[in-house]
Amino acid sequence: MPFTIHPINPTVDGTALAIATVMVSSRWSDIHWRNLFEPGTTENEAIHANAARVPWNLISYRDAKREQIVVDEATGEIVAYCRWVLPDSLVAAEVTGGATVWWEAQVKEVDEEQKKAYEVLRKGGLDEQGRIKYIRHDLLNDRSIPLEQEDTQIRDEQGEMLGESSWSAPATQ
DSSP: OOEEEEEOOTTSTTHHHHHHHHHHHTTTTOHHHHTTBOTTOOHHHHHHHHHHHHHHHHHTTTTTEEEEEEEETTTTEEEEEEEEEOOHHHHHHHHTTOOOTTGGGSOOOOOHHHHHHHHHHHHTTBOTTSSBTTBOHHHHHHHHHHHHHHHHHHHHHHOOOOEEEEEEOGGGO
């Protein structure tokens, strides 16, 4: 299977659902990860709630994030998604007029009308309190805060670094 890396264009139909499918299905078999969801939540529910949030998340914080997809050239299917967070010094350089760092991995900017549409769509992936739908927030808070503190300590001790998250479809793992 030949794979190629592509920039992300959030306006292409099907992109959000394909990314959400890869993100959720890549970890759904991991009981530790799946336990972050409310009991009874199906994989399909988690995928669709995530797909509602993906377009907004892709266009948010474009100056700090770089995101790409991996496509199976034989099928045209998105089989992996990666997100990197630039170190603060590189983001600051861009914001103050410096050159855009790794511009080819920066998600395409969309117009104001599209941004508003993505914001409305995003709400479909949130619960009545504006939190991520189907997530056990008690567990998320217990896990996230210590991890964020650990990340801060590592950055304080070792300096800036590139943050990375990646997901790949189970068939390609």
